[in-house]
Structure formats: structure tokens, C-alpha cells
Amino acid sequence: MRADAERNRTAILAAAQQVFAERGLNVPLDEIARRAGVGEATLHRRFPDRALLIAGAFTDKMAAYADAAAEALTHDDPWEGFCAYVRRVCAMQSGDRGFADVLTVTFAAVNPVVEQLENHRSAAYRNWLTLIRNAKAAGGLRADFHAEDLVLLLMANAGVVAATADSAPDAWQRLVEYALQAFAAGNTQLLPAPPPRDALLQAMRRTQIITTAE
Structure with a gap:
């Protein structure tokens, strides 16, 4: 070049x-x-196309997202590591409205830049699954917590960040702490079944269509 x-x-x-x-x-x-x-x-x-620009702009930040999951696994207390990761990821969303959206959309790997971004997302997800298993085994995380519950939280947090960025930029913290209290073991009230992973991926792809349209 x-x-x-x-x-x-x-x-x-x-x-x-x-x-x-x-x-x-x-x-x-x-x-x-x-x-x-x-x-x-x-x-x-x-x-x-817009997807390529988005991937180029956020690959480094997605790498930091993956690193945060790996770092959380080193925590002495698996439940505290779980909570620290959720707080950190939601804080990353709060400081960057674009990244708040990137965490809730997925892109087809049509070129090396997009593929690299999606590889970082996949690495983070694999460590996230380990975080969940460890936190449940340690007795801190409720047994019916589902991996895709984080996707729902990130979608909700992205909406709060977008709606309150100019007037109440710290509002997301209250949402996250409410969620962590709900995720803790000891909450035994039955929850509705989580959405299938394929359904959430479809929702993330549908959002991607919207965000990449000119």
C-alpha cells in the first residue's frame, strides 16, 4: 500500500x-x-462496505474483550471473576456506543478483518462458558443461568447506554448490579426458558443487516 x-x-x-x-x-x-x-x-x-469499516475500527477492542474473559478466569474466587467480567464488559459498552452495538451483532466472515473480529468474539465466548461452569461449581452462580443470558444483558445494556449517554451516563451500572443480584445462587424462582442460541444469533444477524445498510 x-x-x-x-x-x-x-x-x-x-x-x-x-x-x-x-x-x-x-x-x-x-x-x-x-x-x-x-x-x-x-x-x-x-x-x-460498512461491515468492513466496523470490523477494522473495533478489532482491537474485541481483542480486549477476549482478553478480559481470559483474565477473569485467573480470579481466585470464580463467582467474583464472573461478576468482574460482566461489569468490565458492560463498562466497555458504556464508554463506546459503537462497541455497545458491536457486542450485540455478528458479521459474516467475508474477509480476514471481519474474520479476525469474529475469532476474538469466539475466543471470549469459549472462556465465558468456562467462567459459567466454574462459578456454578463454586456455588456462586444460580444453576439455571444460561450462557446466552449475557447476550440478553448486553442487548439491554446497549439500549440503556444509547438512551442515557447524554443525560445519565452512569445509569447502566444500576442495571448491571440488578442483573448480577438476579444471577446469584439462592434465587430459586423459576425463570422462563432462555431463547435458543440459534434464535439469538439470528437476532444478532438481523441487527447487522440494519447497521450495515447504507
Whole structure:
């Protein structure tokens, strides 16, 4: 890649990270081009579709998301590690409206950049399953907690973050603490059956269609 092309790519990604964080994933791409100081044609040449731009902007943050799950497994108390991970991920959402959305959508792996982002998501999910098993075995997590309950919480938290970012930016913390209390062992009231994983993935793909549409 020529030096000027690489500078444009770097500027576009930096602008995308900033604008997505401020306004979410549905921001017009011409705003990102303007913030990057390039023309729309240059943006589309470097990033032919929105999914590729989103993946490029958030791959590093998704790697941090995966690292957080691995770090939580090192906690001496499995339940505290579980709670620390949930709080950390929700805090990552609160500081970045775009990332709040990225955690609740999934992209088809059509190129190496998107594939890398989805690989980080998969790594985080595998460690999440281990966190759940350990927290249940230690007696801290209720027995009927389901892995996809985190997806529901992240979807709910993304909505709270988007609705309150300008007026009550810490409101998400109350939602998360309510959820963690509900997740704790000792809560024996029966819950409705969790949605099937395939159904949630379908919902995440449907959201992706919306966010990648021009």
C-alpha cells in the first residue's frame, strides 16, 4: 500500500472509532469521511462496505474483550471473576456506543478483518462458558443461568447506554448490579426458558443487516 493510501486508511479508522463511539454504528459514512479529511470515494475505496469499516475500527477492542474473559478466569474466587467480567464488559459498552452495538451483532466472515473480529468474539465466548461452569461449581452462580443470558444483558445494556449517554451516563451500572443480584445462587424462582442460541444469533444477524445498510 502506498504511503498516502496507508495514511488515508489510518485516518479513516481513527475517525470511525471516534464517530462510532459518539453516535453508534448507524452514523452516516460521509460524516466519518469528513472527520477523516478524505472524500467519500476514498473511504469507499479503502472500505467497500460498512461491515468492513466496523470490523477494522473495533478489532482491537474485541481483542480486549477476549482478553478480559481470559483474565477473569485467573480470579481466585470464580463467582467474583464472573461478576468482574460482566461489569468490565458492560463498562466497555458504556464508554463506546459503537462497541455497545458491536457486542450485540455478528458479521459474516467475508474477509480476514471481519474474520479476525469474529475469532476474538469466539475466543471470549469459549472462556465465558468456562467462567459459567466454574462459578456454578463454586456455588456462586444460580444453576439455571444460561450462557446466552449475557447476550440478553448486553442487548439491554446497549439500549440503556444509547438512551442515557447524554443525560445519565452512569445509569447502566444500576442495571448491571440488578442483573448480577438476579444471577446469584439462592434465587430459586423459576425463570422462563432462555431463547435458543440459534434464535439469538439470528437476532444478532438481523441487527447487522440494519447497521450495515447504507
